[in-house]
Amino acid sequence: MNIDFRYPIGKFKAPEQVSVADRIALISMLRDLPAAMRMATDGLSESQLLTPYRDGGWAVAQVVHHVADSHMNAYIRFKLALTEDNPTIKPYEEALWAELSDGKSAEIEVSLRILEALHQRFVALMDHMNDSDWKRTYFHPALERIMSLEMALALYAWHSEHHLAHITQLRGRMDW
Numbered sequence: 001m002n003i004d005f006r007y008p009i010g011k012f013k014a015p016e017q018v019s020v021a022d023r024i025a026l027i028s029m030l031r032d033l034p035a036a037m038r039m040a041t042d043g044l045s046e047s048q049l050l051t052p053y054r055d056g057g058w059a060v061a062q063v064v065h066h067v068a069d070s071h072m073n074a075y076i077r078f079k080l081a082l083t084e085d086n087p088t089i090k091p092y093e094e095a096l097w098a099e100l101s102d103g104k105s106a107e108i109e110v111s112l113r114i115l116e117a118l119h120q121r122f123v124a125l126m127d128h129m130n131d132s133d134w135k136r137t138y139f140h141p142a143l144e145r146i147m148s149l150e151m152a153l154a155l156y157a158w159h160s161e162h163h164l165a166h167i168t169q170l171r172g173r174m175d176w
Contacts, residue, residue: 005054008165012158018150023126023134026157031123033071033160034115037064040167041108048176049108053166058098060167065103066094067163068111068118074156075122081138081149082129091142126153 015022041049041064049061058066073092080087097103134150147155170176 005057005166005169007162008169009158009161012155012162014151015154018134018154020131023150023153026153027123027126029157029160030119030126030153033067033164034112034119036160036164037067037115037167038112040164040171041112044171044176048174051170051174053170057166059104060170061106061108062098062103063163063166064108065106065111066098067160068114069097069103070094070159071115071118071122071156074152075118075125077138077152078122078125078149081136081152082125082133086137086139086146088139088141091140 018026041060044060050059052059053063069092073089077089080089129149134153135148137146137148138152139146
């Protein structure tokens with residue numbers, strides 16, 4: 001059996017609609033991410049943090065830094081969409097960001113603290129959004145599509161679980 005370690009929970013599948021109950025569950029996933037990421041990396045040695053989750057993949061530390069980078073961008077995209085009419089967001093080269101020195105060699109504690117503070121603010125923002133706020137959109141030029149905030153919420157909740165699984169499944173395979 002050939003396992004695709006790139007997508008340990010499967011590729012993102014956009015839901016047809018996001019109900020209020022779905023939003024509550026997805027926000028809860030984002031609320032829980034910082035603690036789950038801390039737990040997933042707890043006790044890992046320097047060499048373990050530098051171990052790629054798959055052949056050709058990022059090291060565990062790079063995954064942690066990437067999630068912080070990605071979710072900072074998500075938070076800004078939400079704020080842009082809430083304050084502008086269908087703004088065009090700025091994509092970024094995530095693979096290149098992961099190769100920068102802060103993405104390769106910074107202590108993961110820095111990104112864990114960023115995630116804690118960022119998600120506290122991000123969740124506080126989402127907790128006060130109304131139904132019409134969730135329908136607001138932004139244009140993603142790299143994907144060439146308009147994305148609603150409720151779809152972005154589903155994507156970033158999936159993104160959280162996706163990268164957590166990279167780490168937790170590696171730990172399981174390596175018996176760490």
